[in-house]
Amino acid sequence: MNHHGNGPQAVIAGIGASRQGKFPGSTDLSLATEAVRALIDDCGIDKDAIDGLLTMPGTTSNDSAKHYLELGEHLGINPKVAGSLQMGGATCGALVQQAALYIEAGMAEAVLCVFGDAAKTGGSRFSAAPGRDPSWKNWGMFGNAANSAMGATRHMALYGTTSEQLGWVAVNGRNNASLNPEAVMREPITIEDHQASRWIVEPLHLLDCCLITDGGVAILVTSPERARDLRQPSVSLLGMGQGHTLETLAKKDWWYLPHQQDCISRAYRMAGLSPADIDVAQLYDNFTISVLFWLEHAGFCAPGESGPFVEGGTRIALDGELPLNTAGGNLSESYMQGWLHLVEGVRQMRHGAGVRQVADAETCLVTGRGMTLNTASCLILGRNT
Amino acid sequence: MSTDFTPIPAPSEFSAPFWAAGLEGKLRLQKCDACSHVRFPLDPICPRCLSAQYEWTALSGRGTVQTFIRFQRAYDPSWEDRVPYVVALIQLEEGPVMISNVVGDGALDVKVDDAVEVVYELTSADAALPQFRLTKGG
Numbered sequence: 001m002n003h004h005g006n007g008p009q010a011v012i013a014g015i016g017a018s019r020q021g022k023f024p025g026s027t028d029l030s031l032a033t034e035a036v037r038a039l040i041d042d043c044g045i046d047k048d049a050i051d052g053l054l055t056m057p058g059t060t061s062n063d064s065a066k067h068y069l070e071l072g073e074h075l076g077i078n079p080k081v082a083g084s085l086q087m088g089g090a091t092c093g094a095l096v097q098q099a100a101l102y103i104e105a106g107m108a109e110a111v112l113c114v115f116g117d118a119a120k121t122g123g124s125r126f127s128a129a130p131g132r133d134p135s136w137k138n139w140g141m142f143g144n145a146a147n148s149a150m151g152a153t154r155h156m157a158l159y160g161t162t163s164e165q166l167g168w169v170a171v172n173g174r175n176n177a178s179l180n181p182e183a184v185m186r187e188p189i190t191i192e193d194h195q196a197s198r199w200i201v202e203p204l205h206l207l208d209c210c211l212i213t214d215g216g217v218a219i220l221v222t223s224p225e226r227a228r229d230l231r232q233p234s235v236s237l238l239g240m241g242q243g244h245t246l247e248t249l250a251k252k253d254w255w256y257l258p259h260q261q262d263c264i265s266r267a268y269r270m271a272g273l274s275p276a277d278i279d280v281a282q283l284y285d286n287f288t289i290s291v292l293f294w295l296e297h298a299g300f301c302a303p304g305e306s307g308p309f310v311e312g313g314t315r316i317a318l319d320g321e322l323p324l325n326t327a328g329g330n331l332s333e334s335y336m337q338g339w340l341h342l343v344e345g346v347r348q349m350r351h352g353a354g355v356r357q358v359a360d361a362e363t364c365l366v367t368g369r370g371m372t373l374n375t376a377s378c379l380i381l382g383r384n385t
Numbered sequence: 386m387s388t389d390f391t392p393i394p395a396p397s398e399f400s401a402p403f404w405a406a407g408l409e410g411k412l413r414l415q416k417c418d419a420c421s422h423v424r425f426p427l428d429p430i431c432p433r434c435l436s437a438q439y440e441w442t443a444l445s446g447r448g449t450v451q452t453f454i455r456f457q458r459a460y461d462p463s464w465e466d467r468v469p470y471v472v473a474l475i476q477l478e479e480g481p482v483m484i485s486n487v488v489g490d491g492a493l494d495v496k497v498d499d500a501v502e503v504v505y506e507l508t509s510a511d512a513a514l515p516q517f518r519l520t521k522g523g
Contacts, residue, residue: 133400133427136484138392138514141472142460150474154452157497202455202469249425249482250432255452255474 005272010100011234012381013110013227014043014220015343020334021184022120023214028058029074031216032116036075039218044231045110050220052108053079054099056091056337058117059124071114081108088370089284089330089338090242091115092219093377096342097240099221109226115339116216124212130248130372145287147373149204151255152289156203159304161292163203167194168310169288169324170207170331172317177328179318179356184213185332208288210330217339219346235349238363239271239380246374260369261297263376267365268299271380275299278380279361280348281322282341284368285329294367323358338368342379349383392463393512400427402441407505407513414481416442425481446503448477448517453487453495471495475517489518 016039018031032055040047055071057064067084081102085091092115099111117124129137130147155161171191177183189207197206227234243263245251251258268274275298283294292306300322301309310316316324327333327344334340345364347353364381396404406413416423419436423444430437453473459465471487473495487495489504501517508514 131426131484134394134403136472137461138394139472139484139486139516140392140456140459140461140464140467140470141484142456142464146454146472149454150452153454154497157452199455199457202457247432249474249484254482 005238006270007236007238007240007380008100008104009224010103010221011224011227011236011384012096012219012346013222013230013232013234014039014045014218015346016040016042016218017182017336017340017343018116018216020182020213020215020336020340023118024121026118026121026214028061028116028118028216029071030116031118031214032071032114032218033074033216035116035216035218036112036114039112039220042232043220045220047075047077050077050110050112051080052099052102052111053077053082054095054111054113055084056095056115057084057086058115058119060118060122079108081111087375087377089286090368090370090375090377091337092339092342093240093366093368093379094242096219096221096237096379097242097377100237100240103221103223110220110222113219113221114216115336118214119212119335120214143201145200145204145209148287148289149201151257151293151373152203154255155289155292155304159307161307163195163205164191165307165311166208166288166292167191168313168316169285169291170194172310172313173285173325173329173331173333175313176318176326176356177332180327180333183328183333184211185328204287204289210286211332211335213334213336215334215336217336217343219339219342233350234384235346236382236384237379238382239267239269239273240378241266241270242377244375248372248374257293257297257369257373257376259374260293260367260376264298264365264367264378267378267380273363273380278322278363278365280326280345280358280364281324282326282329282345282364282366283324284338284341285325285331286369288331290369291324298365298367318356318358326353326356326358337370341368342366345379345381349381351383393507393509393514396512399429401511403427404512406441406443407515408508408511410505411443412446412503412515413441413443415439423479423481425483445478447520448475448501450474450487450495450497450499450501451476451482452497455493469493473517475501486516487518488516491519495519
């Protein structure tokens with residue numbers, strides 16, 4: 001074990017994903033179950049040995065607060081610890097953190113974290129307006145892209161960031177997805193395609209935006225000891241962090257999401273690592289601009305320098321200095337709200353990513369964000385040999 | 386400017402002063418009696434000191450554009466006649482950042498940090514929507 005720093009005595013020992021795409025007749029529960037079946041095939045755990053169930057409800061789930069009850073009945077398990085959490089794209093990381101703490105405290109030995117959503121089949125529009133009182137819809141602000149577009153405009157004005165630079169994030173994601181047989185969008189795209197795609201909300205084009213898909217993902221967290229009885233090499237949680245700007249507009253520089261920097265700093269501190277120690281990154285890409293912010297918040301480049309950092313795509317390619325979103329991400333693989341980012345991070349740490357494998361990768365940063373951009377979580381994964 | 390469409394909500398008892406202020410051309414937000422914090426969004430409680438005592442205070446109506454986006458298509462039928470339109474975060478002189486629109490001459494060419502002032506053109510019987518226009522002469 002090359003476990004160092006102050007991360008928890010808990011590891012990721014199993015991963016599973018359903019088919020990704022559009023599957024009429026599927027439900028959040030059926031897709032989550034497909035993922036759990038895939039996880040059991042992956043790591044060989046006996047279903048009855050699962051004693052923790054942490055779930056993230058999908059946009060098509062019946063009753064979000066009781067999601068774990070429905071899914072538990074569906075899966076036929078009676079766990080020692082359970083619950084559901086909704087923090088959008090930050091949920092996966094937060095649930096794995098929660099699972100790790102349950103493991104470390106001895107409250108459970110094998111915690112299953114699960115997500116499923118039939119968003120495509122269910123016709124989810126992701127067009128709700130943010131804002132509590134008054135709702136921002138009074139000023140015509142609709143859709144998840146709008147929040148991120150606000151950040152993009154100011155970043156462009158302050159630092160000269162360009163739409164073409166955003167395009168390189170999309171091109172990189174698609175290049176990697178083209179090597180991923182499970183990805184929904186595999187046809188390579190060019191900067192010209194990106195520029196020619198329609199405005200969703202200016203300055204974001206269609207190809208700046210994530211997909212909407214059906215799918216499910218499952219992750220198994222257990223102790224290092226229990227993991228030795230399972231089929232796959234375990235992956236360490238070297239660092240874990242969260243950060244939240246719940247004040248929204250009242251927080252200075254909300255548009256820049258300063259809590260994301262705090263989130264990652266906390267994880268670096270726990271791991272005893274710095275940006276230079278990260279070999280591969282899975283950065284939450286609900287929109288291309290999000291990736292630029294993460295690159296700065298994670299310290300891979302200075303504030304304002306993320307545009308030039310991604311331009312041309314060489315630094316972030318599979319053989320670059322910081323291979324990024326190596327399975328295609330939310331933009332091209334599938335919109336599993338960050339859960340597949342973690343799956344790919346685990347594959348990379350197992351050295352099991354096939355043609356997408358980053359040579360000699362020992363560490364991986366996985367980030368997630370959600371809820372009017374106000375909430376962030378991250379994990380630093382470490383390879384065990 | 387057309388007023389045949391209105392995004393103006395029916396004000397609640399609590400939020401009525403915010404929506405009615407514009408009928409007299411004023412932008413009013415809550416100012417905490419205990420700590421003087423001027424806040425947005427609207428809230429019965431001061432998020433800084435948790436006091437429930439406040440007054441609706443008139444602001445200058447002046448600010449700058451912290452950032453903005455342009456909608457080239459409507460995602461709600463009530464906005465179909467308005468595209469393209471600008472939604473912006475307005476840094477108000479008194480401190481709060483509020484969501485609004487930039488409207489009027491030159492609105493579609495707005496830039497970050499442009500000076501703006503409040504304007505009320507969309508009104509109903511008991512509410513007016515605070516929007517902003519570019520300040521003439523910067």
